[in-house]
Structure formats: structure tokens, C-alpha cells
Amino acid sequence: MTTTPTAGTRPDDVRRHNRAALLRRLHVHGPSTRASLATDLGLNRSTIKALVDGLAEDGLVEERVPAQRSGAGRPSLLVLPQPQAAVVLAIDIRVERAGMALVGIGGEILGRGGWNIRSTTNDPREVFTKIVDTAGPLIDELGVHPVAAGVSVPGVVRHQDGFVHEAPNLHWTDIPLGAWLSRALQLPVHMGNDAELGALAEHLRGVARGYDDLVYISAEVGVGGGVISNGVSMRGAGGHHVGEVGHMVVRPQGRQCYCGSHGCWETEVGERALARALGLDEDSPVGAIVHELRLLSANGEAPGELAEFTDWLALGLGNVVNLLCPQLVVLGDLFTALPPALVEHVERTVRERSLVSRALAGTRVATSALGTDAKLLGAAELAFETVLADG
Amino acid sequence: MTTTPTAGTRPDDVRRHNRAALLRRLHVHGPSTRASLATDLGLNRSTIKALVDGLAEDGLVEERVPAQRSGAGRPSLLVLPQPQAAVVLAIDIRVERAGMALVGIGGEILGRGGWNIRSTTNDPREVFTKIVDTAGPLIDELGVHPVAAGVSVPGVVRHQDGFVHEAPNLHWTDIPLGAWLSRALQLPVHMGNDAELGALAEHLRGVARGYDDLVYISAEVGVGGGVISNGVSMRGAGGHHVGEVGHMVVRPQGRQCYCGSHGCWETEVGERALARALGLDEDSPVGAIVHELRLLSANGEAPGELAEFTDWLALGLGNVVNLLCPQLVVLGDLFTALPPALVEHVERTVRERSLVSRALAGTRVATSALGTDAKLLGAAELAFETVLADG
Numbered sequence: 001m002t003t004t005p006t007a008g009t010r011p012d013d014v015r016r017h018n019r020a021a022l023l024r025r026l027h028v029h030g031p032s033t034r035a036s037l038a039t040d041l042g043l044n045r046s047t048i049k050a051l052v053d054g055l056a057e058d059g060l061v062e063e064r065v066p067a068q069r070s071g072a073g074r075p076s077l078l079v080l081p082q083p084q085a086a087v088v089l090a091i092d093i094r095v096e097r098a099g100m101a102l103v104g105i106g107g108e109i110l111g112r113g114g115w116n117i118r119s120t121t122n123d124p125r126e127v128f129t130k131i132v133d134t135a136g137p138l139i140d141e142l143g144v145h146p147v148a149a150g151v152s153v154p155g156v157v158r159h160q161d162g163f164v165h166e167a168p169n170l171h172w173t174d175i176p177l178g179a180w181l182s183r184a185l186q187l188p189v190h191m192g193n194d195a196e197l198g199a200l201a202e203h204l205r206g207v208a209r210g211y212d213d214l215v216y217i218s219a220e221v222g223v224g225g226g227v228i229s230n231g232v233s234m235r236g237a238g239g240h241h242v243g244e245v246g247h248m249v250v251r252p253q254g255r256q257c258y259c260g261s262h263g264c265w266e267t268e269v270g271e272r273a274l275a276r277a278l279g280l281d282e283d284s285p286v287g288a289i290v291h292e293l294r295l296l297s298a299n300g301e302a303p304g305e306l307a308e309f310t311d312w313l314a315l316g317l318g319n320v321v322n323l324l325c326p327q328l329v330v331l332g333d334l335f336t337a338l339p340p341a342l343v344e345h346v347e348r349t350v351r352e353r354s355l356v357s358r359a360l361a362g363t364r365v366a367t368s369a370l371g372t373d374a375k376l377l378g379a380a381e382l383a384f385e386t387v388l389a390d391g
Numbered sequence: 392m393t394t395t396p397t398a399g400t401r402p403d404d405v406r407r408h409n410r411a412a413l414l415r416r417l418h419v420h421g422p423s424t425r426a427s428l429a430t431d432l433g434l435n436r437s438t439i440k441a442l443v444d445g446l447a448e449d450g451l452v453e454e455r456v457p458a459q460r461s462g463a464g465r466p467s468l469l470v471l472p473q474p475q476a477a478v479v480l481a482i483d484i485r486v487e488r489a490g491m492a493l494v495g496i497g498g499e500i501l502g503r504g505g506w507n508i509r510s511t512t513n514d515p516r517e518v519f520t521k522i523v524d525t526a527g528p529l530i531d532e533l534g535v536h537p538v539a540a541g542v543s544v545p546g547v548v549r550h551q552d553g554f555v556h557e558a559p560n561l562h563w564t565d566i567p568l569g570a571w572l573s574r575a576l577q578l579p580v581h582m583g584n585d586a587e588l589g590a591l592a593e594h595l596r597g598v599a600r601g602y603d604d605l606v607y608i609s610a611e612v613g614v615g616g617g618v619i620s621n622g623v624s625m626r627g628a629g630g631h632h633v634g635e636v637g638h639m640v641v642r643p644q645g646r647q648c649y650c651g652s653h654g655c656w657e658t659e660v661g662e663r664a665l666a667r668a669l670g671l672d673e674d675s676p677v678g679a680i681v682h683e684l685r686l687l688s689a690n691g692e693a694p695g696e697l698a699e700f701t702d703w704l705a706l707g708l709g710n711v712v713n714l715l716c717p718q719l720v721v722l723g724d725l726f727t728a729l730p731p732a733l734v735e736h737v738e739r740t741v742r743e744r745s746l747v748s749r750a751l752a753g754t755r756v757a758t759s760a761l762g763t764d765a766k767l768l769g770a771a772e773l774a775f776e777t778v779l780a781d782g
Contacts (some may be wrong), residue, residue: 010414025538028626030505067580098756127475156746156747165459166746182698186654197621212628213627213628229620229625229626230626234625235621235748236604236716236717236718236747237603237716237717237718238714238718240716240747241716241747242620242714242715242716243714244713244714244716244745245713245714245748246746247709247713247745247746248710248713248714249641249706249709249710249744250640250643251643252641252706253644254641259744260725260744261709261744298613315640315643318638318640318652319639319710320714322635322638323633323634323635323636323639323711323714323715324618324627325626325627325628325632325633325635326627326628327627327628327629352651353638353640353651353652354635354638355557355635355638355650356547356627356628356631356635362630376428
């Protein structure tokens with residue numbers, strides 16, 4: 001039950017709001033002419049000029065005469081975000097590997113770091129120490145000053161303070177990683193579930209651009225889901241991510257999952273199941289699995305060899321589509337390497353199985369455009385949300 | 392990408408917005424003193440007085456000196472919505488029965504009608520004719536003038552125009568029921584999926600008051616789900632309802648469902664499955680099933696007799712909670728009659744099976760407070776949404 005404030009909106013608020021909207025537009029859509037900014041934001045050209053001048057003074061954008069002139073008359077100046085002017089630190093913690101990047105406004109990756117986790121240890125204190133030890137030199141090397149950090153974790157994360165309730169495949173429980181990192185890095189730290197951030201990245205910069213209702217499926221050792229509904233990340237009770245699809249039970253007579261249930265979707269289509277389906281040892285490295293999948297794709301082979309895996313993938317996705325009604329399902333991580341024929345087969349099956357999909361004339365199933373960078377870029381976008389809102 | 396209009400908000404808009412907010416508050420929360428309205432809406436008392444005076448002039452509310460005075464000084468006048476001043480026609484189409492009610496502002500049912508469907512026919516044209524033939528006399532008898540109609544259908548419905556894409560248990564496909572009804576009734580007609588409207592009613596007037604993230608499970612011949620997320624009905628692609636939980640596959644080796652899949656949740660826990668579990672013929676009337684359930688409840692019996700049914704119910708609900716992360720799951724329709732011991736057992740199992748539920752210290756599972764009226768009242772609320780917004 002909200003009410004409009006009886007006092008009119010103050011000019012300062014309007015200016016701040018418009019400045020943030022303009023910056024966000026440049027960040028997401030890239031360089032734009034003043035004329036297209038005016039059209040897209042519904043503001044007049046003198047307002048745009050004043051806003052752009054202000055942003056240019058603060059070094060956040062620069063203006064150039066466009067290389068290609070369209071039509072007669074004075075060309076509209078091209079406004080470009082300046083990547084170095086607002087930089088965030090993005091961190092992607094996975095079961096087997098951690099990745100790190102400094103990302104500038106506009107989404108450009110300015111520099112990267114990373115290390116393997118499984119081969120050493122996934123003790124949370126060691127992961128924390130390694131993050132801090134890697135970030136310092138990377139920041140110094142690039143000579144930038146990040147204004148916030150975003151962190152992706154494969155687990156249940158409390159958004160307010162980055163408290164990790166449970167990251168089962170890392171064996172983490174109740175780890176206040178957000179508090180540790182914000183103290184050590186001296187930055188605002190924003191943390192989220194990995195699949196939720198994968199969905200965010202694909203929505204803003206990947207295959208899901210232009211789709212307002214989508215589900216992203218992460219697929220490593222664990223399988224997870226992230227949901228964008230009506231253009232925003234869908235959160236459930238307590239602000240937690242929705243889409244814990246990996247522990248959806250699809251085969252009650254199936255293998256026991258560490259969570260206590262039998263036949264969770266993760267046990268049927270996760271990394272180990274996919275390795276088994278390919279005739280590999282279930283602890284095979286990701287590289288070996290991807291290599292086998294690429295061979296299958298190159299041979300143009302039908303998905304027959306992976307028939308059972310394909311059936312479980314389609315069955316679980318059918319459930320996801322029935323429950324969440326997306327326009328698009330994005331298959332991430334390992335699934336990015338699935339043979340196109342297999343993905344098409346799954347898409348057809350999902351459409352046949354879902355009542356809503358039939359009504360909608362078909363949910364699309366596509367592989368990730370950002371691949372292994374999806375969660376890293378999603379973590380950056382999470383950090384940018386507040387940075388851009390503050391203009 | 393939205394921007395605040397540069398022009399300030401006009402006083403007329405503010406007044407209209409506040410009037411709608413006040414009316415909506417009275418509609419949902421019932422009679423309130425001017426003082427509590429001022430506090431709840433964040434408006435000063437003179438603004439409240441002007442708004443209430445306006446609504447009283449239009450006959451939408453009346454004011455009374457409260458029976459019980461609290462404290463010294465002049466008592467704050469009690470403002471009551473006038474049920475007859477804004478009435479909607481609510482229609483609940485089920486597989487076995489259709490119900491109808493005239494509902495006044497404040498949520499009071501002023502009059503009812505209803506008829507059995509299965510025993511005659513569920514031909515959409517006949518259902519349509521019967522609705523129109525029943526509505527006329529009911530409206531005349533009560534001497535009211537409904538301003539809108541809301542309709543609940545167990546299927547996939549297009550919200551814009553009430554086009555029924557598919558109502559599988561009614562065997563309806565592509566029926567423009569909304570267009571037919573709005574022409575015949577000469578009213579704006581708003582239509583929705585039955586489980587979605589059940590969720591809306593429980594959220595506003597039932598066991599889910601105060602819960603912003605909930606899933607309502609409808610259980611007749613078909614099983615469906617309705618989702619309220621962050622306080623509003625969650626819609627997916629194309630504005631369609633989310634939560635088609637009945638066709639979530641939970642037992643791939645199970646019975647064939649009419650939808651083409653095997654072992655849909657609906658085939659394991661729907662009306663027919665529940666009848667079988669109780670040792671009844673699977674086509675037993677609802678009354679017989681409810682009678683058996685009440686006997687079990689009265690005997691205080693443990694859920695042992697329904698052990699397998701209980702397992703499937705818990706398994707499916709665990710999936711629903713994992714995917715949608717609600718604070719509360721409301722069991723509607725037939726499930727309202729489940730023995731309390733069974734519901735408690737299911738709640739415990741769901742909490743153990745859901746990662747997010749563990750982090751949240753437990754999702755609640757409760758039976759509907761509105762029972763068979765949930766969808767009818769939800770249809771009324773759908774119609775009231777625009778009525779109240781227009782003040």
C-alpha cells in the first residue's frame with residue numbers, strides 16, 4: 001500500500017534520476033548518439049546536452065564526431081562510456097576454479113586473474129585469502145580504483161550482507177564471506193547466487209538480450225537456475241534467489257544425492273552424470289568432457305549417444321518451463337558445449353510437454369553466449385547496479 | 392529504462408492516487424478509523440478528511456462513531472466501505488461445478504448461484520449460456536449493478552482478453568470466453584487461471600495475509616499452482632500465469648497423463664489419485680473423498696494409511712519450494728480436508744528437502760482458509776483491481 005508523496009518531485013531528484021538512466025543506458029547498450037539518447041530516454045536534446053556535459057566533466061563519458069554521417073545537417077555527437085572511469089571488481093567462485101576480473105563501465109574486461117580450487121582446497125578462509133592476494137596486484141597492475149565488488153557463489157547467499165548460508169558443492173555452511181571481503185578490500189561487496197548472476201549477464205549482454213522472462217541453467221558439478229521475470233531478477237522469501245532446480249527430484253528411484261533426496265536433477269544431468277553418459281570416468285576434468293562434446297558436435301552426430309542424458313535434460317527443463325513460464329531457457333557452463341542437434345531435440349520435447357509453452361507457440365532453448373564468463377560478468381553487473389544508481 | 396517525467400506530478404493525479412489507495416485499504420482491511428487511515432497511508436488528517444468526505448458523497452463509504460472509545464478526547468470516526476456501492480460479479484468455473492457470486496466492496500458476498508457441470512456437459516457454449524442465464528436473475532434479485540466481472544478458469548488464459556488457450560480438464564481449446572462474456576454481460580470481464588486467483592484470494596483474505604511470497608496449490612481433478620512473489624501475482628512470458636505444477640513430472644515410470652508425459656504430479660496427487668489412495672473408486676464424487684478424509688482426521692490417525700500419497704505430495708512440494716522459494720505454501724480445494732498430521736508431516740519433509748528452506752529456517756505449509764471459495768473470491772479481487780484503481 002504505497003501513496004504518492006503529496007509534495008512534487010524536486011528538480012535535483014529528477015536530474016539525478018535522469019543522469020543515472022543515461023549512464024545505465026550507455027553501460028548496457030554501448031556508445032549512442034545524443035539524438036538516440038534523447039529518443040530512447042524521452043528527454044529533450046537540451047536536457048541530454050546538460051546531462052552529457054556533466055558526465056563528461058566527471059570523466060565518465062567522452063564525445064566524438066561519429067565516423068559515419070547519416071543524412072544531411074550537423075551530425076549528432078557520439079557519446080561513449082569511459083571504461084576506466086568506473087571500475088568494479090568481479091569474482092566468480094566455482095567448485096573447481098575461481099575467476100576474477102576488473103570490469104569497466106560499458107562491460108569491458110580490463111584485466112583478469114584466476115586459480116584452480118579443487119586441486120588445492122576449498123576451505124573458505126583460504127579462498128578468501130587468495131581473493132585478497134590476487135586482487136591487490138591486479139588492481140595495481142592496471143592502475144585503476146574499483147568502486148565496488150561483485151561476487152558469484154554457487155549456493156544460497158543472503159543478499160544484504162553476502163552471508164553464505166550453504167554452498168553444498170564447496171562444503172561451505174554459514175560463511176560470512178561478504179563481511180570478510182568488504183573489510184579486507186575496503187569496498188562495498190555485493191554477492192549473489194551464481195545462476196542468478198548468470199541469468200543477469202545473459203539478459204544484459206548475452207543471448208537473452210531482449211527477453212524479459214528467462215531462466216538460466218548453470219551446469220558444473222552442481223546444477224542451478226536463475227530467473228529473470230518481467231525484466232528483473234526474481235527473488236523469493238527473504239530475498240533469496242529462486243530456481244534451485246538442481247535439487248528438483250525427477251527420478252525418485254535414482255541415485256542418492258548428497259542433499260538426502262534420491263534422483264535430484266543434478267544427479268542425472270550434472271557434470272558427473274554427463275561424464276558417465278560420455279563413457280568417461282565421472283571425475284574427469286571439465287576439459288575432457290568438453291572435448292568429447294565438441295567431437296560429437298563436429299561429427300554432426302544425432303544425440304543418440306547421449307539419449308538417456310538427453311531425456312533427463314528435457315524432462316527437467318519441461319518441469320522448469322511448466323513452473324516458471326519463461327520465453328527463453330539459457331543453457332550455461334558445460335551445457336554450452338552440447339551438440340546443437342541435442343539442444344534442438346530438447347527444445348522440441350520441452351515445447352511438447354509444456355501446456356504454457358504450447359499456448360505461447362514455443363519456449364526457446366538456447367546455449368549461453370557468454371559461456372564461462374557469464375557468472376563473472378553477472379557479478380560485475382550486480383556491483384554496477386548500485387554504482388550506476390548513484391551516478 | 393524509464394525516466395521520471397521532468398514535469399512535476401499534478402495535484403489531481405495525487406488526489407486520485409490517494410483516493411484509490413484509501414479505498415483499497417478499506418476494501419482489503421475493512422473498517423478503519425480516520426486516525427489509523429492517516430497513519431497507514433502516511434497522509435495528514437485534513438487530507439484524509441477531504442478524501443473520506445468525497446468518498447462518502449459518492450456513497451462508497453459511510454462514517455460512524457465507533458462503539459468502543461479508546462482514550463480520552465474526541466473519538467476518531469470509523470470509516471466503513473459500503474458493500475452495495477461497488478459490486479462485482481465473480482465466476483468460478485471448475486471441472487465439476489461452476490459457482491457465481493456478487494461481491495461488494497470490502498469482500499462481502501451479497502448473493503450466490505451455482506450449478507453442476509460434469510453431470511450435464513462442459514461444452515463451452517453451454518457453460519457460457521448458463522453463466523449469462525444465472526447472472527441476470529441473481530443481479531435482479533439483489534437489485535445491484537455490478538461494474539465488472541472476474542472469471543476463474545482451470546487452464547491457460549490470456550489476461551488481456553480472456554482467451555482460453557487450453558483448459559485441459561474441461562477439454563477446452565482456443566475459446567474466446569472473455570469476449571463472449573463481455574459482450575453478453577455488457578461489463579468489463581477480467582479472467583485468470585484458477586490457481587493464480589486462489590493465491591490472490593488467500594493473500595488478501597485468507598491464510599496468506601501478511602505473506603509476500605507464497606504458492607497456492609489447487610487440487611481438483613487437475614492440480615495447479617499460483618504464485619505471489621514480492622506481493623504481486625507472478626506472471627511469465629506473454630503475461631501467462633506461472634506455476635503449472637500439475638504437469639511437473641515426478642515419476643517418469645508412472646501412469647500416463649493426458650498431456651503425453653508419464654507420472655505428472657497431477658496423476659500422483661490429484662482427485663483420482665487421492666480417491667484411489669483412500670480405497671475409493673477413482674471416479675468417486677468429491678464429497679465422498681472429503682468424507683473419508685474427515686473420518687481420518689477425526690480419528691486423529693497418523694498419515695500411514697495415505698503413506699504413498701503423502702510421499703508424492705511431499706516430493707512435489709519440495710520441488711515447488713526449491714524452484715520458487717516461497718515463505719508459505721497454501722494447500723487448496725480437496726487438500727484443505729487433508730488430516731492435520733499429514734500436512735505437518737509434509738511440511739517437515741519439505742523443509743528437510745529444500746536447501747533454501749533450510750536457509751530460511753523453514754517454509755510453512757498450511758491448508759487454505761477460504762476452501763472452495765478461494766477461486767471465487769480471487770476472481771472478485773481480479774475484477775476489483777481495476778475498479779478500485781479507478782476510484
